[in-house]
Amino acid sequence: MPLTAIQDRPEVSARAIDHLHLLLGDLQIVADLGMGDVMLSAPGEYTRGPAESRRPAVGASMNVIAHTRPGTAQTAYVEDQLGREIEAGLSDFLREAWVQPTVSVYRDRNARRQVFAVPVTFESVTLAVLSLHAELGDARLSGWDLTYRDSAMDLMRMAHTCAWPAEGIPQAPGRGAPRVDDGVIRLTADDRVRFMSPNAVSAVNRVGAGPQVLGEFLTDALATALPVGKQVDEVLMGVLRGRMADYAELRHGRAAVTFRSIPLKLGGDHLGAVILCRDVSELRRRERELDSKDATIRETHHRVKNSLQTVSAMLRMQGRRAGSEEAKRGLAQAMGRVETVAMVHDAFSKTPEGAVDFDTYIARQLRTIVDLAIADARVGTVLNGRFGELPGHIVTPLALVLNEVVTNAVEHGLAERGGTVTVTATRRPCAQPLPEDAGQGGASEELVVTVEDDGAGLPDDFPLGRWAADQDSAESTRPKGLGSRIVRNLVLGELDGSITWGPGEKGGTIVETIVPLYAEPE
Secondary structure (H helix, E strand, C coil): CCCHHHHCCCCCCHHHHHHHHHHHHHHHHHHHHHCEEEEEEEECCEEECHHHCEEECCCCCEEEEEEECCCCCCCCCCCCCCCCECCHHHHHHHHHHCCCCCCEEEEECCCCEEEEEEEEEECCEEEEEEEEEEECCHHHCCHHHHHHHHHHHHHHHHHHCCCCCCCCCCCCCCCCCCCHHHCEEEECCCCEEEEECHHHHHHHHHCCCCCCCCCCEHHHHCCCCCCCCCCCCHHHHHHHCCCCCEEEEEEECCEEEEEEEEEEEECCEEEEEEEEEEECHHHHHHHHHHHHHHHHHHHHHHHHHHHHHHHHHHHHHHHHHCCCHHHHHHHHHHHHHHHHHHHHHHHHHCCCCCCEEHHHHHHHHHHHHHHHCCCCCCEEEEEEECCCEECHHHHHHHHHHHHHHHHHHHHHHCCCCCEEEEEEEEEEEEEEEECCCCCCCCEEEEEEEEEEECCCCCCCCCCCEEEECCCCCCCCCCCCCHHHHHHHHHHHHHCCCEEEEEECECECEEEEEEEECCCCCC
């Protein structure tokens, strides 16, 4: 039974559904603290209750709309229960819990489990029943386990009135968000430390906590790590005091610990707080190393670009001094290839993630290619479609292929009469998606690039042809010039794609290149 079944109820507001999604995102905390499976369930059939509210119909089965397993205990269910109908005895209990104002308890001695349940009510409308399914036997729980279980019960009571999860708190940090098994601190109503799990003790010791933390304010215990002579971070202080539902990070030397505070409130009374903490010192060290490596790589690309531009300038000077047109043409082509690679390295120096927005690159480079090609007439350029972001290993060979194809179109098709070169890029699903064990990891999408000119067209004796990675070499057209050999080697060897050329529909020449978009090799 998906959440849409609740969303379709006319009395359920959009805000209620948003809050239910917040609760779904934090069910893991209840499961880990309660040491049991957590479920959200709703009836398959409803009947009218007081004040036009809906309640489960008599005998209606309860269906699971969310199921989260614990990371701190063995699961009670081998198979995922999402979408399943709950057995009759437990369904009866959950239907009764739907209208109860507090946590109800169900003990199944045959299955040796106990179920704690409470209705989740938002704006006086009951949305679902939140239940914790744990092993039977509280008498065997240690003091540590009892603190965990009591904290889970407090969260369930708050979930009943939708006081938790709190709305409007920032999203968890992408890396380093603390979990229950990373460390738990329980604060009293007057903000003193009542309990710390072993992992929490280790974490706060890394950031300068003193030997005696229990019974103290966490802010006092971590006083040596708090900034001195600087403006106090109000969020950090609020989190460490358990008064603010938020995330914070505390650094002390090379050590770093993230905290998440969950204030516990019931009926307007502050009961204390559950603070989750995680030692992220090693994670932050690796992030610093990656940042340093990224900076080094960007600097290397920048220096390579500068070196290639120097080579290009030298080729330009040599071309001006060349005595024959053939020598000038050869040097100009070499300069165009060097400029192409230089601009690719320039793009890499500005893109630390490794992928390149090829549209930004080609918009600049296309005009440069045409300007460098030797042509006596005016040649225009048109760019259609989008290349999108391309993996780094595709960018350089594709740029060189486009350089050769566009240069060839200008020099052989438009040099005397002028015209327009049109480049069109399209992404589409692969006609035959490659399996993951093929090549570089499989590809489900391919890039199709066509270069078309309205020039003189191919000579009558010029063979139409196709080069493809999946083609028998004996069947393919042999390249004649250096540019053709470069294109063939890049398309077949680097891009693992295909290239086809022939006359355009309205004259001129059209060249189509197809490149499978493999994932970046690791």
